[in-house]
Amino acid sequence: MTDAGPHGSVDRVIEVCELTKRYGRTMAVDGLTFTVRPGCVTGFLGPNGAGKSTTLRLTLGLDEPTSGGVTVDGHRFRDHPRGLRHVGALLDAGDVHGGRTAAAHLSILARSNAIARRRVDEVLDEVGLTDAARRRIGGFSLGMKQRLGIAAALLGDPPVLLFDEPVNGLDPEGVLWVRGLFRRLAAEGRTVFVSSHLMREMENTADRLVVIGRGTLIADETLAEFADRGTRRTVHVRTRDTTALAELLTSEGASVRPDGTGGLTVTGLSARRIGELAHRHRHMLHELATRTASLEEAFMELTADSVEYLAGDTR
Ligand SMILES: Nc1ncnc2c1ncn2[C@@H]1O[C@H](COP(=O)(O)OP(=O)(O)OP(=O)(O)O)[C@@H](O)[C@H]1O
Numbered sequence: 001m002t003d004a005g006p007h008g009s010v011d012r013v014i015e016v017c018e019l020t021k022r023y024g025r026t027m028a029v030d031g032l033t034f035t036v037r038p039g040c041v042t043g044f045l046g047p048n049g050a051g052k053s054t055t056l057r058l059t060l061g062l063d064e065p066t067s068g069g070v071t072v073d074g075h076r077f078r079d080h081p082r083g084l085r086h087v088g089a090l091l092d093a094g095d096v097h098g099g100r101t102a103a104a105h106l107s108i109l110a111r112s113n114a115i116a117r118r119r120v121d122e123v124l125d126e127v128g129l130t131d132a133a134r135r136r137i138g139g140f141s142l143g144m145k146q147r148l149g150i151a152a153a154l155l156g157d158p159p160v161l162l163f164d165e166p167v168n169g170l171d172p173e174g175v176l177w178v179r180g181l182f183r184r185l186a187a188e189g190r191t192v193f194v195s196s197h198l199m200r201e202m203e204n205t206a207d208r209l210v211v212i213g214r215g216t217l218i219a220d221e222t223l224a225e226f227a228d229r230g231t232r233r234t235v236h237v238r239t240r241d242t243t244a245l246a247e248l249l250t251s252e253g254a255s256v257r258p259d260g261t262g263g264l265t266v267t268g269l270s271a272r273r274i275g276e277l278a279h280r281h282r283h284m285l286h287e288l289a290t291r292t293a294s295l296e297e298a299f300m301e302l303t304a305d306s307v308e309y310l311a312g313d314t315r
Contacts, residue, residue: 098138142169213306
């Protein structure tokens with residue numbers, strides 16, 4: 001599965017190398033380098049505007065990079081003779097002709113990519129749209145459009161699959177279904193690359209994570225490695241003289257920040273040690289509690305500096 005290919009490349013591997021895309025004054029993607037391998041689900045995470053869709057569009061040759069590039073098996077997408085039979089993708093589920101039926105939409109795609117007609121019925125069945133096959137797409141819910149987009153990605157039975165925010169619009173049953181589908185596709189040895197701006201959509205799906213913010217790479221690691229950040233403990237402490245306690249804990253090597261409610265969030269010292277120090281220096285503590293950050297919190301902390309639009313932002 002991961003044998004070296006004819007050009008010294010690795011089979012089914014997406015290689016993003018120094019990828020840069022500038023739109024006027026906006027750096028959508030800024031020197032991104034990472035590799036996506038087969039046999040596992042790789043989550044592509046980042047806040048809104050981080051550059052995920054741009055990276056996926058560049059991977060599919062739908063846009064030209066300003067510099068750098070992306071290859072699949074060592075070739076640019078447009079140089080792959082097998083097109084959709086090699087790389088299947090869901091980019092924008094709404095980008096379909098509403099007047100066509102689901103079956104007609106997929107049949108046209110199949111014909112133009114030399115894919116057998118029987119695949120249309122197979123993928124409609126796979127995504128649960130068999131009963132809606134003869135209905136016009138214009139009347140589809142967002143969730144049904146997502147399923148149709150996933151069907152289109154699967155149509156050519158490709159070894160490499162890209163999905164841009166596939167969970168959008170799916171109901172809870174649909175979310176479970178799509179997770180199972182991604183896991184199965186990866187278990188079959190395919191390369192599965194899935195974007196999302198929500199950690200919780202990835203934490204039960206992805207084996208690896210590529211995290212970006214403002215077009216640059218923030219993390220490229222296994223979910224287990226990422227989870228280790230998530231299990232980092234912080235201690236919540238509340239006292240009357242916050243400033244004095246913060247100075248004391250900082251001098252003992254802790255990292256201390258206000259928690260926004262008059263208390264302090266401390267990392268680098270255990271609750272027990274903080275309790276001992278406070279006692280020795282005669283600080284009365286009103287609260288002392290250890291808490292474990294969730295994966296979502298770890299993700300938000302990691303990407304905090306690259307969030308484009310903050311609620312209530314007054315910058
Ligand atoms: N065609 C374009 N013209 C101008 N700016 C663009 C274009 N496409 C993307 N951008 C800008 O590039 C940046 C990255 O956008 P992109 O859609 O790739 O991010 P994203 O991570 O997919 O975000 P989201 O989760 O909101 O879809 C944004 O600031 C966006 O406004």
